[in-house]
Amino acid sequence: MSTALRIVLAQCNPLVGDVEGNARMILEQVRLARERMDAQLILFPELALTGYPPEDLLLRASLLGQVEAALAAIAPLIDDCHIVIGAPYRDDVGLRNGAVVLGNGREIARYAKRCLPNYSVFDEKRYFVEGTQPCVVSVAGISVGLTVCEDIWYPEPARSTCDAGAELLVNINASPFHASKYSERLETLRMRVAETGLPLIYVNQVGGQDELLFDGQSLALDGSGALILRAPSFETGLYLVPHAGGGEVTELASLEDREADAYRALVLGVRDYVRKNGFPGAVIGLSGGIDSALTLAIAVDALGAEDVLAVMMPSRYTAPMSLEDARIQCANLGVQALEIPIERPFQAFLGVLEPLLAGRPPDATEENIQARCRGVILMAISNKTGRMVLTTGNKSEMAVGYATLYGDMAGGFAPLKDVPKTLVYRLAHWRNREQSVIPERVLTRPPSAELAPDQKDSDSLPPYEVLDPILEYFVERDWSISEIVTAGYDREVVERVVGLVLHNEYKRRQAPPGVRISPRAFGKDRRYPITSGYGRAIR
Structure with missing residues (x-):
């Protein structure tokens, strides 16, 4: 990265199905990130607008209508920065698990998640159709490549996004907690950085949703794979990513033992x-x-x-x-x-x-x-x-x-x-x-x-x-x-x-x-x- 793009990770705790409430929370986080951190790019977790996982609420047309109405209401208010929001949307192919980019008072792009998990607690293929194309957007002169959660666990989405001109990879997540999950994530992110040579920013949801628990621990790695930001676990908050490539490192949140x-x-x-x-x-x-x-x-x-x-x-x-x-x-x-x-x-x-x-x-x-x-x-x-x-x-x-x-x-x-x-x-x-x-x-x-x-x-x-x-x-x-x-x-x-x-x-x-x-x-x-x-x- 040739310039210090001010990226803020919004590690938040949405309520599944409460689109209006989640939209208000997103706007409040944007306000705070702009006022306190002069954010240029604010990243929200996967499906932050609906909460994750919405399960069969996705089969309700009224939910998707609320999502589109919320995006239309939020977009004009995002005029001095860019934000990436996780949200479901329907296109000519089908229902997508998407990342929506808003900035300059309008919607700039939509990206469809390409790797849909369908194992363990995940059953995304029940609802969503896989995307096929990378998405790269320009923010303050930096080409930012979008990925969603599972995309980063496989080489191809990151590689093709790099080939499409990305200078920076971002990955928005709703990644559930279990023992040893943090080390698995970090190892995977470092593999993607090694393969592409690009800095990688990872934001994760926090909070409980029925049986699932999301731990946060959002991360940022520079182009060498060095960890430059680790947000706390089990806490909401806004976290400014240090300049990836400038040698700057924020204080890394401590890692707890298994019992803690x-x-x-x-x-x-x-x-x-x-x-x-x-x-x-x-x-x-x-x-x-x-x-x-x-x-x-x-x-x-x-x-x-x-x-x-x-x-x-x-x-x-x-x-x-x-x-x-x-x-x-x-x-x-x-x-x-x-x-x-x-x-x-x-x-x-x-x-x-x-x-x-x-x-x-x-x-x-x-x-x-x-x-x-x-x-x-x-x-x-x-x-x-x-x-x-x-x-x-x-x-x-x-x-x-x-x-x-x-x-x-x-x-x-x-x-x-x-x-x-x-x-x-x-x-x-x-x-x-x-x-x-x-x-x-x-x-x-x-x-x-x-x-x-x-x-x-x-x-x-x-x-x-x-x-x-x-x-x-x-x-x-x-x-x-x-x-x-x-x-x-x-x-x-x-x-x-x-x-x-x-x-x-x-x-x-x-x-x-x-x-x-x-x-x-x-x-x-x-x-x-x-x-x-x-x-x-x-x-």
Whole structure:
């Protein structure tokens, strides 16, 4: 680049479907970028005007009409700079995932995304038609080449854009977070820079959208591949790109460790799900165990203690220490707490079912009745107060079905749905480093559902140190039983775990959504049939 083009990255958090609100947000960001940074080019994320992913809202003609109206209203107001907005639009070929350039009071260009992802959580080919042509626009005498998200993961779009005369590549994104995603992105961007010799500017969305979480971490690389800007993760903001080629480097936002990244992702995911859906707060069943303790800490960090209600629902099997620890945590966090024993409703259900239960030994039936008593209480509180119930189950439990339908699975959002039990412990320890809010005894005592006398999770499941790696291999990496056994695990244990995973798909299909933080999460990411004979033959 021969001149210092003042480029600002608008790392923003749009609301899916709120075209008018997103347009107002875009105009406010433009105003601030002009006033504070004298921006000449402002980049917004992929589909910023509709939010990402809009899914089947794209099938609504009214949404596309709102987009065109918003673009027409914004364009005359962009007269002293240029902006690139992600927006869907329809042309003679079909619906496009586009980048729209506005400047000089008018629309200058539209670019259609050329590589449409159709794997993992992405299904863009359901909606969009691929573009075929590069797009290069002139901004303050600099030829700027446009790409959208997935385009940059393949050599051809960047190469052809370079061949079309670009002096600078920009890439607008809605790239979801998962562990290790940052390093994958940086490696890919450096490959494109090495292939083209061009500086590359990458802007990413921030915020939670149902199960997906967008982490930001927008980047800028100079023509040698050196990182000259890294915006913070999980934060909105405007970030001025230093002169690419002038040796100038802004302060790079620090990289967090895996626990910090995961915890901050969960906090943002809970905050956006509750707030964007209009709930005044959250209610959580607090048992005195590790999962509900971590969920409560996340909820308070996301929403504030005043908007979180903890409900302790002891049963005849609840250990006194569980109730004590739950009370201590509520005091530590400043959370309002209710105590509602479940013995009376439990006895009432046992009485109603006595003709069926008589003469039969207690089993999971009685255990599940207790969990369902708690579910009814939490949902009643939710109905009366408007607060969303946050469930407390983790990924290990969801995988093997160690959860009760219409009991502890009853609720609106599951913060720990993609968090294995071993990571639950690490996150709890990490949170306590900042401030000791989770009692030490919760971190050290053996986990238990406390639905039967002296019950421990290990009575029903392999140790989590064994279970979690097996689940990672089978669920996230699609390894076979034989491959997992070869990695050093007992065949009988592996076969049992795999059987539980396959058998409990029907439960997971009825579970609330939760924040995706792994490369493969249950829900939108991993789609297995409920009715299947596959498990009979798998080896």
